Amino acid sequence: MVGSLGFLIDSISFFLLFSLFEIDTIYARLVAFCVAASANWLGNRLFTFCKHNPNKLTQWLRFMFSAGISAIPNLAVFVWLSTLLPSSDLGLFIALACGALIGMGSNFLLSQHWVYRNSLEQ
Template identity: 40%
Template sequence: MKNHRFVRFAMVGAVGFVVDISVFSILVYWLGLPTMLARVLSFVVAATATWLGNRIYTFKSRAQHFAQWKRFFISASLSMLPNLLVFKGILLSLGENYVTHAVAFVCGVAAGLVGNYLLSSRWVFK
């Protein structure tokens, strides 16, 4: 059962990734926001989307909405630290362009995945 839950968590995360990189792209390439500001803002939007998906689909939770969202956001923020460090490190090393943004995104998300799942399954949605 727990393996199925991780698969559902990963599926919701994939949707969150699409939301995250789409919002980031709009903010950077269309609106001209600075890269790291856009990255943080896109993270907030994606974290809210993944909270909702995990609440409904992955963990089928009925806990109080706002309290659970706060726990999820704290959890996601902790997982965001390695994500942003890897993202920024890659951009500092390789420079910034469409390709390096995409590479940095994928690597950053991977860096935060395990911590995010563990905190979600053991604290947020328990």
């Protein structure tokens, strides 16, 4: 559920930045990814994993670092598919969705075993 909401935030942020504010595709994708990653951190902290870790900043930084690792295949797939698919909103959405799916698994595993590890042990 948290990942789905994060994807929705990612998609909306990207298309607002790209279409409405005419920000370059890659920059819009990077900013949208950071917005969505922060929303995912909060959702995971509140709903998916225990929230006993009192140091929110350290936990957020760990989450953003792990999201950055997961962003590598995510953004690589996005760039690759956005060059192959038709240059349209649908083509960009498909590229964004495929990239997000690729990064989702590694981000969840890093969150479970590193970001929220101390919270899970309590």
